Amino acid sequence: GAVVSQHPSWVICKSGTSVKIECRSLDFQATTMFWYRQFPKQSLMLMATSNEGSKATYEQGVEKDKFLINHASLTLSTLTVTSAHPEDSSFYICSAFGTSGRETQYFGPGTRLLVL
Amino acid sequence: SQQGEEDPQALSIQEGENATMNCSYKTSINNLQWYRQNSGRGLVHLILIRSNEREKHSGRLRVTLDTSKKSSSLLITASRAADTASYFCAPGYEIYNQGGKLIFGQGTELSVKP
Numbered sequence: 136g137a138v139v140s141q142h143p144s145w146v147i148c149k150s151g152t153s154v155k156i157e158c159r160s161l162d163f164q165a166t167t168m169f170w171y172r173q174f175p176k177q178s179l180m181l182m183a184t185s186n187e188g189s190k191a192t193y194e195q196g197v198e199k200d201k202f203l204i205n206h207a208s209l210t211l212s213t214l215t216v217t218s219a220h221p222e223d224s225s226f227y228i229c230s231a232f233g234t235s236g237r238e239t240q241y242f243g244p245g246t247r248l249l250v251l
Numbered sequence: 252s253q254q255g256e257e258d259p260q261a262l263s264i265q266e267g268e269n270a271t272m273n274c275s276y277k278t279s280i281n282n283l284q285w286y287r288q289n290s291g292r293g294l295v296h297l298i299l300i301r302s303n304e305r306e307k308h309s310g311r312l313r314v315t316l317d318t319s320k321k322s323s324s325l326l327i328t329a330s331r332a333a334d335t336a337s338y339f340c341a342p343g344y345e346i347y348n349q350g351g352k353l354i355f356g357q358g359t360e361l362s363v364k365p
Contacts (some may be wrong), residue, residue: 139293141293158359161260169352169353171355177351178339178355178356178357178358179294179339179355180355181353181355184352211317226291228293228294230294230353235291238282238343239284239296239299240284240296240300240341240353241293241296242293242294242296243293244292244293245291245293247290247291
């Protein structure tokens with residue numbers, strides 16, 4: 136398997152502020168990571184694919200200027216929610232392929248964001 | 252649609268009973284994965300079955316795949332209260348150069364009563 140961590144696990148912020156969420160692969164290198172968002176009682180929605188050393192690929196309908204993704208190293212991808220608003224409150228989860236190939240994705244524990 | 256659709260949406264059983272969840276998809280796949288999500292947590296990978304496999308076992312889990320019907324099932328035998336969670340299937344379309352991204356359906360919410 137492979138371990139993916141996220142930090143912070145939860146965050147509360149005021150409307151208009153920016154929040155950075157980190158996703159780390161702890162025991163392997165991840166050239167590709169994925170960011171998902173999940174609203175209560177709903178499924179995970181893929182937001183973007185984070186590629187090490189290049190620009191992220193965003194899914195249709197996801198604002199790339201609002202959700203900034205940086206994948207500066209092989210073990211770290213960050214998602215920054217800029218000028219957060221209450222409607223951005225959600226559960227954000229990242230995932231990465233393990234070292235066994237590009238089949239199984241390993242998920243982080245998630246970050247719960249509450250924007251007041 | 253690239254996502255899998257789980258059925259039923261919700262399932263409530265008694266501890267010790269078996270739980271069966273189904274997944275349907277619409278286009279050809281390279282593999283299919285099942286994940287579990289406990290409330291407020293990330294997803295835990297349960298099992299991956301490839302398109303050339305028909306059945307796979309892992310502990311109390313049994314997964315079947317019928318590519319002609321474009322469907323898969325997850326069977327949990329002798330369920331426990333700790334199995335209470337949401338279960339998602341994720342068809343994998345790597346061979347179509349989808350970049351490995353997974354699209355999730357609504358999941359099956361399993362409740363195992365002690």
